[in-house]
Amino acid sequence: xxxxxxxxxxxxxxxxxxxxxxxxxxxxxxxxxxTPEPQPPYAPFFSERHTPEDCxxxxxxxxxxxxxxxxxxxxxxxxxxxxxxxxxxxxEDARGLGVGRALVRAAxxxxxxxxxxxxxLRVLGHNTPARALYEAEGFVVEGxxxxxxxxxxxxxxxxxxxxxx
Numbered sequence: 001x002x003x004x005x006x007x008x009x010x011x012x013x014x015x016x017x018x019x020x021x022x023x024x025x026x027x028x029x030x031x032x033x034x035t036p037e038p039q040p041p042y043a044p045f046f047s048e049r050h051t052p053e054d055c056x057x058x059x060x061x062x063x064x065x066x067x068x069x070x071x072x073x074x075x076x077x078x079x080x081x082x083x084x085x086x087x088x089x090x091x092e093d094a095r096g097l098g099v100g101r102a103l104v105r106a107a108x109x110x111x112x113x114x115x116x117x118x119x120x121l122r123v124l125g126h127n128t129p130a131r132a133l134y135e136a137e138g139f140v141v142e143g144x145x146x147x148x149x150x151x152x153x154x155x156x157x158x159x160x161x162x163x164x165x
């Protein structure tokens with residue numbers, strides 16, 4: 001079990017791409033992903049849409065312990081004041097150590113630093129641990145699309161959450 005200490009959060013660097021792509025594959029689950037399970041050849045983690053500057057990573061002294069990705073909910077200028085959490089993952093061996101909470105707090109701080117007035121996210125209705133974390137960090141449910149996704153043979157709600165900064 002890793003020693004209990006606060007994770008160090010930093011902005012991702014281009015050289016983190018391979019490690020983040022691996023973390024993404026290792027943490028993939030229908031609990032939080034609506035995309036198919038990644039298969040070779042694997043895509044890079046970073047793209048034009050999600051650059052290293054849009055990603056914060058958590059370090060605990062070994063491999064990356066997790067990440068959170070920020071983006072805009074739409075390309076429209078009318079809602080440039082809103083940032084959206086568009087991905088959050090915590091390595092299996094780092095769960096329960098405060099990594100997810102530290103990443104959510106860092107995402108809120110980063111959104112505020114970038115001039116956002118609101119931060120939003122989408123979470124699957126059956127992802128109870130993530131929903132509890134977001135609620136504990138001040139996010140509230142703003143809408144639910146009932147049975148929006150068919151995942152692993154079950155219909156799952158898409159829950160919209162947000163908070164003001």
